[in-house]
Amino acid sequence: MNFSFIHTADIHLGRAFADIDYDLSPEQKNIINTAHEKALEELCGFAVDKEVDFVLIAGDTFDECEHDLHSRLVLYNFLKRLETNEIGVYIVPGNHDPESSYTKELEFKDSTYVKIFGVNTPSETLVIKNREGEEAAIIYPFGFKTTEYPASPCKVLENAKSKDLFNIGLIHCDKTGGEKNVYAPCSEKELLDLGYDYYALGHIHKPDIGEKLVYPGTIQARSRKDTGEHGFCYVNVDNNRIVSNEFVKCDKVRYYNLTVSVTDDETEIDTIERIRNLIDEFSRGAELVIINLTLEGICRYKKIADNILKTELSTNRVIISGVENNSAIDTDINLIKTSGGVLAQIVLASENDVEIIAADTNKELAELLKLSQVTDTTSLESRATEIAQNICKEIYGGETENV
Ligand SMILES: [Mn+2]
Known part of the structure; x- marks a missing residue:
């Protein structure tokens, strides 16, 4: 049996762009303001075009515990479109949008296509079907009840229990571990020991696509901390084996x-x-x-x-x-001397007679070099600075601040 799915995480609906302290054109402002939703729309369009069997969202769908109405509408439209196309969506809550924050998402409580684990029903493994209605995979969910979970999620997750179905861990966690980590810290080994066929992970914003352990990263970067390309994973499974896992860029x-x-x-x-x-x-x-x-x-x-x-x-x-x-x-004096620029003149002048060489090539430079020989320079300081700036302008092409 074959099926395909999309794995995304850390959508962070409602998060504003940080670090933008420069002027933007109206066109750029518009791109920034709509980037988020357009990335999600692209993911949705891809899911519909490819007729994937389901979509997994591994936590932090919302940025804040208080889900603002606009963000809820964005998610609503996204889920609605997938539902219309008979594509199931399975979501675990992350540390940014823990179970306790899903107080208003009642719109999909009766949907057979949307399941937010730990919200409308208890968090337990779930068998999901492909488009043909055949049992295809079994999901082992781990989401956050509150904003912190300082222990390994592997301790509460069941081991893989099906040989016939594709076992998927849908887990919001930090596989880099660490003693003080409060975001479900664990190790790769602990995860792999659970024996799943695929680990749909969320929490880390940079894509980290391993053979089975996969962080797709956020779909749209929101600050200079999230450098590089962003998107989602498109996974094809045949006969309970991962045939391909394609990273699809959708960031704007x-x-x-x-x-x-x-x-x-x-x-x-x-x-x-x-x-x-x-x-x-x-x-x-x-x-x-x-x-x-x-x-x-x-x-x-x-x-x-x-x-x-x-x-x-x-x-x-x-x-x-x-x-x-x-x-x-380059501070190689011989190279500078042959360069023919102002620096070359200074070096040559310092080695030879100032008057002859400098005056011959650069009057201001000659004046500056003469000024440097005067012991009381207070009255001449501003003129010297001015000349120095002019010379720097010639060397550096206009950048004279902080000289
Ligand atoms: Mn997180």
Whole structure:
């Protein structure tokens, strides 16, 4: 017998985007405001198109214990559409939306297609059928009654009990364990010892897709902590074996920490083009990417200014939220001397006669070098600063703050 299902978790309906402390265009605002729902809609459309047999939600469907009406409506529409298409949905409560917070979700209490474990009926294993009405899988649910559960869920979960059906653990837990962890800490071994065929896990927002132990991650990142692509898992089972587990991206807004090395092998324009291409690749399928850019490496005599990077790389679809420029200028004196720039002039001047070389190539530089030889510089300070800024502007291409 074969069947397919979607595994999602940590939808966090109602959570706002964090960390957005920069201006957004109206178009970008709209993308941000609707990202959440669009991601869920895409998941729903995929389930309908592929005619999956059921959908699993492994906890934290809502972000807060108080389920706001808009979020409830989003979930309602989602469940309704799946019900119309005869697709079952099985949900466990997570630490963000524990059982005690499901006080209003009565809309589906009589539905044969929706089951929120531990809410309308006791949490116990459940046999579920495929579209043909044949018994296909057995679900072992573990959800949160309240916001914390400081013990291993494996202690209360039953061992796999069916050889004929596909055994699925639907568990909100933290498989990284830890003594002080209050989010159902456990180990991979403890989970695997239960003997299930698939572990539909929830809690960790970064996708972590193992052979059997699977965290699909959140469907839509909401802060720079959730970097990378987000989506859900589409699992195909044949003869009680996992045939495929495909990670399907559905996020609309994507965060990245992008680190780029600068080298002498390319010009600044090439570097900017290279970063632009990387961003293009990252943003495939997303409507908006938010990039925190770090530059590192050593180049001979140019350091690309932060504001240039921001201006050149930002588009309607790309936000450069921050630039950390750790790239350094090569301090090899011989290389600098042959570079022909202002730095080369300074080095040459310091080694030779200031008047002849500096005055010949850069009048301001000559003036600055002369000022540096005056012992009482108080009255000349502002002029020296001004010249230094002009020279830096020439070296760094306009970035003169904090000089
Ligand atoms: Mn959680």
